[in-house]
Amino acid sequence: VCKYCLLHTLALLILWHRLISQTAAKIDVDFDYDGPLMKTEVPGPRSRELMKQLNGIQNADAVHFFCNYQESRGNYLVDVDGNRMLDLYSQISSIPIGYNHPSLMKLLQQPQNLSTFVNRPALGILPPENFAEKLKESLLSVAPKGLQQVITMSCGSCSNENAFKAIFMWYRFIDISCCLATTHSKAIHKLDIPSFDWPIAPFPRLKYPLEEFVKENQQEEARCLEEVEDLIVKYRKKKKIVAGIIIEPIQSEGGDNHASDKFFRKLRDITRKHGCAFLVDEVQTGGGCTGKFWAHEHWGLDDPADVVTFSKKMMTGGFFHKEEFRPNGPYRIFNTWLGDPSKNLMLAEVINVIKREDLLNNATHAGKALLAGLLDLQARYPHLISRVRGRGTFCSFDTPDDTTRNKLIAIARNKGVVLGGCGDRSIRFRPTLIFKDHHAHLFLNIFSDILADFK
Amino acid sequence: VCKYCLLHTLALLILWHRLISQTAAKIDVDFDYDGPLMKTEVPGPRSRELMKQLNGIQNADAVHFFCNYQESRGNYLVDVDGNRMLDLYSQISSIPIGYNHPSLMKLLQQPQNLSTFVNRPALGILPPENFAEKLKESLLSVAPKGLQQVITMSCGSCSNENAFKAIFMWYRFIDISCCLATTHSKAIHKLDIPSFDWPIAPFPRLKYPLEEFVKENQQEEARCLEEVEDLIVKYRKKKKIVAGIIIEPIQSEGGDNHASDKFFRKLRDITRKHGCAFLVDEVQTGGGCTGKFWAHEHWGLDDPADVVTFSKKMMTGGFFHKEEFRPNGPYRIFNTWLGDPSKNLMLAEVINVIKREDLLNNATHAGKALLAGLLDLQARYPHLISRVRGRGTFCSFDTPDDTTRNKLIAIARNKGVVLGGCGDRSIRFRPTLIFKDHHAHLFLNIFSDILADFK
Numbered sequence: 001v002c003k004y005c006l007l008h009t010l011a012l013l014i015l016w017h018r019l020i021s022q023t024a025a026k027i028d029v030d031f032d033y034d035g036p037l038m039k040t041e042v043p044g045p046r047s048r049e050l051m052k053q054l055n056g057i058q059n060a061d062a063v064h065f066f067c068n069y070q071e072s073r074g075n076y077l078v079d080v081d082g083n084r085m086l087d088l089y090s091q092i093s094s095i096p097i098g099y100n101h102p103s104l105m106k107l108l109q110q111p112q113n114l115s116t117f118v119n120r121p122a123l124g125i126l127p128p129e130n131f132a133e134k135l136k137e138s139l140l141s142v143a144p145k146g147l148q149q150v151i152t153m154s155c156g157s158c159s160n161e162n163a164f165k166a167i168f169m170w171y172r173f174i175d176i177s178c179c180l181a182t183t184h185s186k187a188i189h190k191l192d193i194p195s196f197d198w199p200i201a202p203f204p205r206l207k208y209p210l211e212e213f214v215k216e217n218q219q220e221e222a223r224c225l226e227e228v229e230d231l232i233v234k235y236r237k238k239k240k241i242v243a244g245i246i247i248e249p250i251q252s253e254g255g256d257n258h259a260s261d262k263f264f265r266k267l268r269d270i271t272r273k274h275g276c277a278f279l280v281d282e283v284q285t286g287g288g289c290t291g292k293f294w295a296h297e298h299w300g301l302d303d304p305a306d307v308v309t310f311s312k313k314m315m316t317g318g319f320f321h322k323e324e325f326r327p328n329g330p331y332r333i334f335n336t337w338l339g340d341p342s343k344n345l346m347l348a349e350v351i352n353v354i355k356r357e358d359l360l361n362n363a364t365h366a367g368k369a370l371l372a373g374l375l376d377l378q379a380r381y382p383h384l385i386s387r388v389r390g391r392g393t394f395c396s397f398d399t400p401d402d403t404t405r406n407k408l409i410a411i412a413r414n415k416g417v418v419l420g421g422c423g424d425r426s427i428r429f430r431p432t433l434i435f436k437d438h439h440a441h442l443f444l445n446i447f448s449d450i451l452a453d454f455k
Numbered sequence: 456v457c458k459y460c461l462l463h464t465l466a467l468l469i470l471w472h473r474l475i476s477q478t479a480a481k482i483d484v485d486f487d488y489d490g491p492l493m494k495t496e497v498p499g500p501r502s503r504e505l506m507k508q509l510n511g512i513q514n515a516d517a518v519h520f521f522c523n524y525q526e527s528r529g530n531y532l533v534d535v536d537g538n539r540m541l542d543l544y545s546q547i548s549s550i551p552i553g554y555n556h557p558s559l560m561k562l563l564q565q566p567q568n569l570s571t572f573v574n575r576p577a578l579g580i581l582p583p584e585n586f587a588e589k590l591k592e593s594l595l596s597v598a599p600k601g602l603q604q605v606i607t608m609s610c611g612s613c614s615n616e617n618a619f620k621a622i623f624m625w626y627r628f629i630d631i632s633c634c635l636a637t638t639h640s641k642a643i644h645k646l647d648i649p650s651f652d653w654p655i656a657p658f659p660r661l662k663y664p665l666e667e668f669v670k671e672n673q674q675e676e677a678r679c680l681e682e683v684e685d686l687i688v689k690y691r692k693k694k695k696i697v698a699g700i701i702i703e704p705i706q707s708e709g710g711d712n713h714a715s716d717k718f719f720r721k722l723r724d725i726t727r728k729h730g731c732a733f734l735v736d737e738v739q740t741g742g743g744c745t746g747k748f749w750a751h752e753h754w755g756l757d758d759p760a761d762v763v764t765f766s767k768k769m770m771t772g773g774f775f776h777k778e779e780f781r782p783n784g785p786y787r788i789f790n791t792w793l794g795d796p797s798k799n800l801m802l803a804e805v806i807n808v809i810k811r812e813d814l815l816n817n818a819t820h821a822g823k824a825l826l827a828g829l830l831d832l833q834a835r836y837p838h839l840i841s842r843v844r845g846r847g848t849f850c851s852f853d854t855p856d857d858t859t860r861n862k863l864i865a866i867a868r869n870k871g872v873v874l875g876g877c878g879d880r881s882i883r884f885r886p887t888l889i890f891k892d893h894h895a896h897l898f899l900n901i902f903s904d905i906l907a908d909f910k
Contacts, residue, residue, distance in 0.1 A: 050586075053587045057587055057595065059783075059787075061784060062579050062580050062786055062789065063581070063582060064580045064581055066583065067581050068584055069571065069583050070567065080584045091791070092577045093791075094575065094792070101573070105569055105573060108563070114560055114564070115525040115555055117797075118559045118560060118801075119550065119554050119555060120546070120770070121522065125517050126518070126521075127509065127522070129505065129521050131509060132508045136512075150512060150513060154609040154613070155790060156791060157616075158610060311791070317609075329514070332514075333514075334517065335610060335612055336547045336610070336766070337549070
């Protein structure tokens with residue numbers, strides 16, 4: 001479905017490189033570079049050589065290029081051919097405060113922290129002395145409203161799976177339980193894989209900008225909410241009780257689909273009416289990029305969720321949950337590692353930086369600059385850009401089709417900007433939290449040129 | 456089922472502490488201590504205080520005690536009350552070369568390695584320059600026979616799940632596929648959780664020592680093999696084709712059940728006869744503790760497996776597989792992180808140490824000392840110890856019941872030895888690879904006293 005990666009091979013055919021003029025230096029070079037600097041096409045010769053090597057060991061078709069992480073700084077990702085690119089994708093939204101942030105480098109240089117990186121414990125049975133303290137300093141200092149319990153996991157999929165477990169245990173139905181998934185990942189992940197008979201409701205498909213299509217969008221949201229209730233009832237008749245509903249505040253892999261705050265408030269009401277748990281999957285939206293630490297805070301609810309999963313920018317996976325979802329005994333939610341204290345240590349520092357540098361407000365501000373610029377480009381190039389949407393820096397737009405989208409991503413990369421795709425024709429922005437207004441303008445200038453030249 | 460953890464509360468009632476006399480120093484204290492040193496009962500007052508704290512955040516009933524990882528060295532785990540214990544459980548078999556190994560400490564102090572710890576990439580799309588090189592230096596340098604492809608994952612359960620995916624994709628059956636699991640984790644993990652209709656065959660229940668019960672054991676293994684074939688046929692009639700068989704070389708959580716090399720060779724034949732994939736789960740047995748790098752090497756097969764999963768001592772999760780199990784396109788086996796290069800970096804160094812210090816032969820040697828000692832204790836205390844078994848240091852024995860087992864573990868801990876339980880009445884040994892003969896003797900002396908005094 002999502003074949004934007006295939007464009008690499010096309011990109012290889014265009015032997016083309018360009019030196020982007022440097023914009024005025026805004027930040028110390030130790031922390032961030034002052035602009036892209038391109039030396040070869042991307043992927044360059046060294047990347048291509050390494051791709052061939054890696055492909056001998058595993059399928060490397062998804063690889064964009066190889067990186068020099070030591071030389072990368074702030075918002076700039078440097079590749080193995082010496083190209084320096086403004087990174088608006090940040091490792092699928094997972095680098096919170098930029099590459100090689102000085103605060104994290106310092107943390108690693110402190111001798112007392114070494115043992116945390118070297119000795120990975122079985123957290124569930126033999127936690128380190130500062131385990132609860134670090135959880136309080138990091139995760140619990142940003143806990144979603146009403147969710148004061150937290151369990152860490154090693155990755156995003158483990159986080160969601162164990163959250164499902166917690167919900168099933170809370171529901172206490174064996175065999176007849178089922179879970180309502182409204183999430184929609186790349187279909188290719190699921191092909192050939194057996195899965196449960198879990199109902200999947202449609203995520204609203206809205207028109208943007210939202211304020212111009214209020215009535216249509218309300219109808220579309222009402223339709224989706226109705227279908228959620230219908231599915232709950234239909235499955236109950238099949239003797240499959242819906243134990244919980246899982247949803248992303250912005251449906252990400254499925255194409256960056258937004259819904260109104262009202263939609264989520266009504267969905268929350270449905271979960272209450274039918275006694276299902278409400279699991280908000282903030283793996284991609286969490287960590288501050290929408291301008292609030294959690295995207296669900298925008299809904300303005302006092303009781304927004306029963307369970308919230310996270311990963312990516314949080315550096316560790318895991319989930320917050322209400323007291324009543326707490327496993328009623330040891331080993332019920334368990335694996336050997338249950339996360340990694342070295343990630344908690346880094347997360348505590350990341351959260352310090354977010355607070356100290358007011359990065360949530362920065363995301364709102366820089367996101368506005370980015371969105372305004374995208375709306376302007378949409379007005380100028382409506383045949384190339386449509387459905388501009390976003391919250392904070394979590395922005396995206398649609399292109400006419402898959403081919404155009406992939407071509408735009410490849411051209412942008414060769415001009416020094418890393419973008420990501422999602423859904424079947426969208427381009428998504430997932431910059432770090434230190435992405436500032438001037439980075440937005442830098443991108444918009446480059447992309448404006450690309451659109452002007454696009455054939 | 457496995458309630459040995461409950462004993463902590465009992466242990467609290469026995470206010471008892473003892474200073475173990477130090478044995479002769481054998482190794483530099485920077486690297487390993489020379490014996491246990493007990494200051495309080497375990498868990499001590501500081502651990503109990505921290506348990507209370509942690510229990511406010513998450514269910515902490517499984518916590519044994521809190522650790523001071525900075526002060527731990529080699530085979531010795533130091534707790535927050537200053538107790539120093541010989542660790543024969545090594546974080547559920549996941550610390551390969553002991554705590555704070557100097558080689559790993561040095562690795563972390565090298566400035567050029569810092570960025571690997573600070574910038575966690577999305578490995579599937581933007582790998583670091585040395586990704587393939589580090590895979591070759593680490594995982595591929597110990598690849599199982601015939602399995603030259605490898606995919607990394609963040610943890611053990613992700614490794615098995617993605618290996619299942621790879622098998623289903625190889626089989627290309629949708630909906631009618633199923634997988635034959637002979638593994639048996641703690642039943643409490645599974646309670647209340649919906650699961651697939653996958654057939655589970657019994658793991659042979661043998662009598663030990665194996666050489667004394669050859670005939671009975673052959674019969675038991677024949678019975679189990681027959682049941683495997685029966686299940687394959689029975690499920691085929693239900694239109695559920697068995698796509699693969701998963702087995703552990705030593706069934707670990709299920710109670711350290713061994714089977715003969717012949718059993719596994721015959722099981723391998725069954726997979727060939729019925730066209731199923733053979734997945735060997737080496738999450739717990741892999742990494743050298745059985746005296747060979749992979750436990751399946753003991754079977755003496757040229758084609759031992761189609762897929763081998765790993766985690767724990769390998770520091771990263773993942774799986775090796777044959778070329779034909781390679782995903783046929785990008786994003787088919789995919790998630791954001793796909794492991795962690797900082798773990799690959801450490802694993803490469805761990806494997807260097809294993810080779811340099813001949814730690815596989817050490818595991819065989821120290822394992823023999825341990826097993827001989829256990830057999831001796833079994834002869835002297837048959838009412839307490841039975842079914843002594845082991846391969847390398849991967850040893851275990853049975854106790855009369857759950858209560859006795861848990862009591863023995865608690866007493867041993869208070870005498871400075873950390874042991875683990877498995878199954879419903881077994882005690883398992885999972886020391887590090889730097890566990891030497893003298894550590895075995897030290898343990899055996901302490902445990903012999905415990906058995907002599909046991910009431």
